[in-house]
Amino acid sequence: MKNIEIRPLLGLLGVLIAALAAEFNDQVVGVVMPDLLGALGVSHDAGTWLDSLYVSGEVVGMCFAPWWMFTLSIRRFILGILVVNCATSVAIPHCTAIGGLYALRWLQGLSGGLTIPLLMATALRALPPPIRLWGLAVYALTATFTPNLAVTLAALWSDVVGWQFGFYESILLCTLAAMICATFLWRDPPHPERLHKFDWQGSLLAFVGLSALSTLLIQGDRLDWFNSPLISVLLLVSVVTLPLFVLHENRHPLPLVRMSLLKRPNLAYGVTALFTLLLINLAATSLPITYLVEVQGYRPLQAHLITLEVALSQLVFLPLMAVILNFERVDPRVVSFFGMCLFFIGCVGDSYITSAWNREQFYLWQMCFSLGLAMIVVPLLQMATNSIVPQEGPFASGLVNTPRAISEAVGIWLLDLINRRRGGLHSSRLTDQLGRRRFDVVQAHGYLPQHPTALLPDGSERFPHSLEWLSATVRAETTALTVSDAYLIFAGITLALIALLLILPVRTYPPRIALMKK
Structure with missing residues (x-):
């Protein structure tokens, strides 16, 4: 421990801050979208391209980052990315043309995608085996802590200060990251000769x-x-x-990408499991927010307190996992198994949701998700990176992070599919049930009362004050039933991930032991 150099660790801190800024930009539009579209007078359908273009740029950036990092040197590369990230954060709130906004959002996604893989590559190079697990826990912050904190901060800016600050928040982080990286990152020479063999x-x-x-x-x-x-x-x-x-x-x-690295079972497991884990993690973020906003009428800041619970608890759970996994007798596969069990329990618990739930009913299951997330992601990174030497770090990082970006698009597709199929089914059934009840009232009384009786899914009879009340009740019940179905689907995906864990990865040891044996 006495021989650990401080400068590379400070450089890693700068890259971490840059990655946090990129994650903030990724999450902000989902919260400030209504205000942003309203300020520009843009329709919802046109606004969906802001998310789409960001994800497209992010996926491309994560694939390209390793090659260009080698060619330009990590220090020059990240400083250039930070300039683009900062410039787009300044320009987007002031852009009044939708075409320009699309271009800026794509560039912002590209800069974010180019940044995230640098964190893992820097960690694998900067951290010696005795503290490697701590570095992996730091990297895990970008997958667990930052997304949940980002949406909460964006909700705070939107409700209290102004939606523009959802973008401005990354400017300070980019500036700080640039100062640290310029001072402490390795001053490697560029390799322009690689450009002659550009793929x-x-x-x-x-x-x-x-x-x-x-x-x-x-x-x-x-x-x-x-x-x-x-x-x-x-x-x-x-x-x-x-x-x-x-x-x-x-x-x-x-x-650009070394596909041959996927022949290593633990790395193949890490790539597949991280993709699946982040897909499942939607259950701990998007679904409760959707329910609280649509059914209970919460403001974004009120609803996102449950994601803040997940974010803050990661500051405790991730270091705890680093301590536990540093013992030689601890098998990371066993820790991952119990983490997946917690995820499964959280999904099943939340599947009992009804239209009467409020924020308080989510807290217990959110804690299951939070602890399970830390218990899965840190062992996953340990198993995946123990088979990687520092020189292969950038390429391994690209392999891990590109599917991670794609998981965001797959998650949006899956939630849309669930809402359309299951939501439509529940809406039709509830409407049909109410229609039959209205018919029974006419048959019994010979007329339809001004305030018809509605038979709710729990079997109780209530008298609505208006047809608007009736419509709102159907929407609330439909949303609750659809969210319940989504949780059950994510529980099934968790079981598939458990099966993969039992089949693919092999036993590995803490980096201070495993890497010294090589």
């Missing part, structure tokens, strides 16, 4: 294929999938280009 074919395939895939996942439900020519073309493009990209990368001397 332009792979870059073109990745850019087109990943952009098409993320766009069709996010926009597919809104455009009615294959009834839309755009979605049909995007599907064809992604089906053709992505397999070609994989084949091309296996043959190129300086590939």
Whole structure:
């Protein structure tokens, strides 16, 4: 421990702050979207492209980051990214043209995607084996702590100060990160000779294929999938280009992505499990917020207190996992198993939701999600990175983070699918049930009362004050039943992740032991 250098650790801190700023930009639009669209006079459908373009840029950036980091050097690369990130955060609130806003949002997504992989690559290089687990816990902050904190802060700015501050908050972080990185990161020389062997074919395939895939996942439900020519073309493009990209990368001397690393079982598990974990984590973030806002009428700041619970508890649970996993006799697969069990319990507990639930009913299950999240992600990163040497860190980081970005698009697609299929089914059933009740009243009384009786799903009879009340009741019950179904679906996905854990990864040890044995 006495031989640990301080400068690389301070440089890692700068990269961490840059990653936090990127995550804040990722989450902010979901909260301030109504205010942003209202200020510009833009419709909701046009506004959905702000999310879509950000995710497309982020996915492309995560794929390209390792190659350019090697070529330009990490210090030059991250300083350039921070300039773009800061500039877009300043410009977006003042942009009045929707086309310009689209371009700025895509650039912001690209800068965020280029930033996140640098954190893992820097951690693998800067942290010696005795403290490697602590660095992995720090990296895990970007997947667990930051997204939940970001939406809470965005809600605070939106409710108290102004929606513009949802973007301005990253400016201070970018400035601080740039100062630290410029001072303490390694001053590696650039390698311009790599530009002569630039993988332009792979870059073109990745850019087109990943952009098409993320766009069709996010926009597919809104455009009615294959009834839309755009979605049909995007599907064809992604089906053709992505397999070609994989084949091309296996043959190129300086590939963007080293697919051969996936032959290692623990890294393959890490890539797949992190993708699935972040997909499941939607159950702990999006679903409670959707319910509280739509059914109980919460303001964003009121609703996001439950995501703040998850964020703050990660500051305790992640270091705790680093301490526990540092014991040689602790098997990270066992810790992950119990974490997945907690996730499953949280999903099943929340599936009992009714239209009478408020914020207080979510707190216990949110704590299950929070502890389970830490118990899964830190062992996952330990198992995935123990098979990686520092020189392979950037490529491993690209492999891990690109599916992580795609999981955001898949999550949006899955929630839209659940809302359309299950929500439509529940709405039809409730409306039909109320219609039959109205018919029974007419049959019994010979007329329809001014305030007809509504038979609610719990079997009780109540007299609504108006048809508006009746419509609101149906919407509330439909939302509660749909959210319940979504939790059960995520519980099933958790069981699939448990099955993968039992099959794929092999036993590994703390980095201070495993890496010294090599």
